[in-house]
């Protein structure tokens with residue numbers, strides 16, 4: 001069974017309002033593309049920081065600018081007006097674990113996608129508030145990123161660890177450490193093994209400057225060796241991106257000996273065979 005759990009019903013720009021995108025017609029567009037691509041299990045995971053309730057977790061200026069919508073309105077919309085699984089993409093904010101747990105625990109999500117987009121106050125994948133150009137070396141940024149990812153995994157707050165090597169998002173536009181990158185992956189993979197969190201295989205990296213799947217084959221291989229479970233997603237921000245480039249993701253998974261994917265319901269997880277690849 002193919003899944004696409006990391007979906008956004010709207011693009012990231014602020015002008016993409018909830019009123020325009022949290023509609024039955026829009027959800028139907030995602031469902032239609034999923035159907036065409038043989039994806040049976042579909043869920044949405046809007047960014048937590050677009051909801052004003054997220055300001056109880058973090059007061060970063062980017063979050064303050066983005067927090068315009070009502071989280072409970074989103075949950076009610078997905079549950080009552082769509083047949084999609086109800087998820088959320090929640091950032092890991094070190095030190096705010098209790099507040100994140102409260103925010104998530106008060107709602108009946110099917111799953112929570114945990115992300116690291118920031119190292120402290122600096123963004124990995126945005127030009128605004130960027131960590132790049134702060135004077136830190138790429139070695140330091142990479143090790144801090146994967147240490148934070150390890151903390152996110154071990155926090156127990158999340159079901160799925162999103163885009164695990166997001167730090168490579170800029171491809172050759174930003175410096176990258178030399179040589180075998182496994183030394184950076186190690187703490188995160190250990191945390192995956194210890195926590196049992198599902199590791200996301202995401203095709204979004206193919207649409208970024210990186211031009212690669214998340215995670216890199218070596219990271220995936222280390223996770224397989226550590227006995228990890230996997231979730232498959234596109235991180236689509238528009239209907240046409242649902243299940244985008246899944247052939248490549250499935251090839252990587254199957255080539256690494258992965259035969260099953262995680263399926264979630266009310267934060268319970270089971271494994272289902274991947275099944276036939278898309279024609």
Ligand SMILES: [Zn+2]
Pocket residue numbers: 089115117162163
């Ligand atoms: Zn993300």
Ligand SMILES: [Zn+2]
Pocket residue numbers: 006008089235
């Ligand atoms: Zn996302």
